[in-house]
């Protein structure tokens with residue numbers, strides 16, 4: 527099928543796929559618009575990665591806008607990346623991947639399924655990434671300093687709770703495919719590339735990636751080395767709590783790693799000073815997020831005046847002295863974003879997932895911010911771990927928080943606790959974000975950030 531003919535034909539596919547997507551999309555873990563009705567779809571781009579009319583399976587790459595009207599700020603028209611496999615019938619091992627059978631249109635009677643679950647299609651995606659080049663609106667690129675990617679590696683979907691989808695290739699590489707995509711560079715490619723260029727070995731360096739170039743630029747997927755046998759910091763922390771073991775050495779190491787990553791980011795990407803009136807704007811933005819959160823989660827409402835005091839303190843005249851240095855940061859740092867390498871207790875720590883908080887607009891996520899924002903995220907994470915454990919172990923969290931800040935200071939020369947207003951404002955902002963995140967995604971977990979809200983409000 528020629529490219530032009532293919533585009534025309536592919537555009538005609540959407541109406542017949544729409545009823546299937548209507549059912550399937552809201553059930554996906556990565557679908558961000560849960561709880562709001564889907565009223566329509568529109569096509570952003572369609573590319574045949576493997577011909578749909580050839581023998582065996584076809585692979586269709588779609589960028590689709592999903593209309594969800596909702597009231598006011600609730601309305602959205604988000605763009606999602608879909609990789610749809612098409613076959614006559616599905617073999618039993620692909621049955622769980624079924625999306626449906628279009629009743630009409632060019633694919634009538636054929637079977638449409640989640641393409642990432644098909645090892646043959648997963649291999650095809652890696653094949654594309656091995657060789658830079660373009661296919662319709664898609665462009666495939668490689669890191670200029672990396673070794674060649676071997677071919678023929680079997681791909682399997684990663685079976686974890688995540689906001690996107692990942693494929694692991696032969697335990698050597700992991701490809702993260704972004705699901706809800708936004709125009710512009712995704713920080714999860716931009717920042718690891720900058721860190722690789724700075725020679726920072728705390729973040730797996732991107733090996734290859736692909737993007738869509740028209741009608742707008744979207745980062746769609748990033749391939750990086752798979753840290754085989756590594757364990758994530760969240761599970762290690764829970765393990766330490768369950769075993770009654772200290773986690774302070776690990777927390778100190780994580781503080782050091784955070785400071786290393788911040789130093790490397792500051793060396794590669796712009797830094798700015800935050801002074802009046804930006805300080806007031808920062809505090810006002812936090813206050814606005816608090817108001818929006820209290821609208822979405824009424825349990826927050828009684829706390830609003832006391833929480834707002836933390837943001838007012840940030841903006842108070844004279845606070846911040848000559849201002850605060852801001853730079854590119856991780857943006858959603860927590861224990862689950864850290865991996866300790868295989869090996870003994872002193873294993874190498876890495877940091878992953880630089881996408882930032884998925885619910886925030888991309889422009890906001892890419893803005894320089896005081897590095898204490900990441901520190902606050904990690905401090906909240908120690909609190910989460912201690913709260914999740916039965917019985918609650920506040921002294922475990924307190925020791926971790928102290929060790930983490932000390933580790934950070936050992937490398938950066940500045941202890942985050944010496945700017946208490948800034949740290950408290952960011953911790954409060956993070957806890958407010960977590961309340962909304964949990965209410966939307968894991969209502970059973972809501973008491974965890976609510977306990978922090980109670981504690982932070984009592985500091986006033």
Ligand SMILES: Nc1ncnc2c1ncn2[C@@H]1O[C@H](COP(=O)(O)OP(=O)(O)O)[C@@H](O)[C@H]1O
Nearest residue numbers: 686688689690691700730750751752753878879
């Ligand atoms: N380089 C890597 N090596 C090993 N495992 C990884 C690597 N990158 C990510 N993972 C695993 O994949 C999971 C999801 O990755 P993440 O980037 O956090 O995705 P998402 O943004 O979709 O939540 C992580 O929790 C981790 O278990």
Ligand SMILES: O=P(O)(O)O[C@H]1O[C@H](CO)[C@@H](O[C@H]2O[C@H](CO)[C@@H](O)[C@H](O)[C@H]2O)[C@H](O)[C@H]1O
Nearest residue numbers: 688689858860861862883884906907910960963
């Ligand atoms: O990992 P993601 O980028 O998808 O981040 C989102 O999900 C996280 C949970 O998986 C959430 O983190 C919160 O829960 C963690 C425990 O599961 C805890 O360690 C974090 O401190 C807490 O914020 C994160 O906020 C959200 O953006």
